[in-house]
Amino acid sequence: MSAAPENLGWLGAIVASSIALVxxxxxxxxxxxxxxxxRSLLAGVLAGLLVQVAxxxxxxxxxxxxHFADLCIYVCAAYVFFHLINMGETARRVRLVIELAAAPRGxxxxxxxxxxxxxxxxxxxxxxxxxxGQIRIAGERVMLGDVSVLGMALVVEMFKRLLGRAHEVxxxxxxxxxxxV
Numbered sequence: 001m002s003a004a005p006e007n008l009g010w011l012g013a014i015v016a017s018s019i020a021l022v023x024x025x026x027x028x029x030x031x032x033x034x035x036x037x038x039r040s041l042l043a044g045v046l047a048g049l050l051v052q053v054a055x056x057x058x059x060x061x062x063x064x065x066x067h068f069a070d071l072c073i074y075v076c077a078a079y080v081f082f083h084l085i086n087m088g089e090t091a092r093r094v095r096l097v098i099e100l101a102a103a104p105r106g107x108x109x110x111x112x113x114x115x116x117x118x119x120x121x122x123x124x125x126x127x128x129x130x131x132x133g134q135i136r137i138a139g140e141r142v143m144l145g146d147v148s149v150l151g152m153a154l155v156v157e158m159f160k161r162l163l164g165r166a167h168e169v170x171x172x173x174x175x176x177x178x179x180x181v
Contacts, residue, residue, distance in 0.1 A: 010066050013055035017074045021048035021081060022162075030164045037163075041085060045078050087156055093125055094153045100135060101150055106143035 025044030029037060052074055056067045087094060099115065100107060107115075112122050126142060129135040136145040144150065 010062070010070055013052060013059075013070045014073050014077070016055070017048035017051035017070075018077045018081075020051045021045060021074075021078055023047075025081075025085075026162050026164075033164075037085060040163075041082055044081075048074055048078060084156065084159055087152075093129065093149070094156050096125055096129065097134065097144065097149050097153045098157060100142065100144040101147075101153070106138075106141040108140050109142065110140075112142060 021044040023044075024047035025040045028035075028043040029040035032040065052067075052071050055070065059067075096112070099112075109122075109126075112126075113119055126135065126137065130137055130145075133146045134144075134149045136143050
């Protein structure tokens with residue numbers, strides 16, 4: 001089978017550049033954690049772009065539109081990856097969901113405040129999470145409700161483990177679905 005664009009050979013450039021993005025970002029961060037996550041993301045994005053440039057050079061007989069489409073798809077993939085990492089870095093909601101999943105009996109408001117410190121932040125997050133049904137509040141207990149956001153939180157946790165930052169989250173233990181509303 002030839003590597004002509006009509007035979008889906010073009011997909012290889014997208015897959016290879018996306019793998020380069022994730023691999024270089026993870027390796028860069030593990031080797032240089034003090035430089036921060038942003039520089040490792042930048043290194044990964046640039047590595048993926050280099051793969052795209054190499055694909056253009058290697059398959060220069062392909063139509064320009066194929067290379068342009070590959071580049072656009074890669075940029076979209078890099079954008080999604082950036083926001084997955086960013087979400088894990090900044091979203092207290094994800095951390096809160098992970099912590100509630102790790103506490104089968106739930107946590108008291110006081111326990112949450114001790115972990116987060118700022119009452120206003122916790123109250124605002126709890127209000128949003130309760131409003132969307134992702135948690136339920138029973139008296140002083142806050143428990144995981146709808147587990148849909150837990151899937152997203154686990155993806156973020158997976159990326160943190162990939163980056164060697166597993167100490168920032170705990171592996172959740174989810175009770176049977178009968179205990180969740």
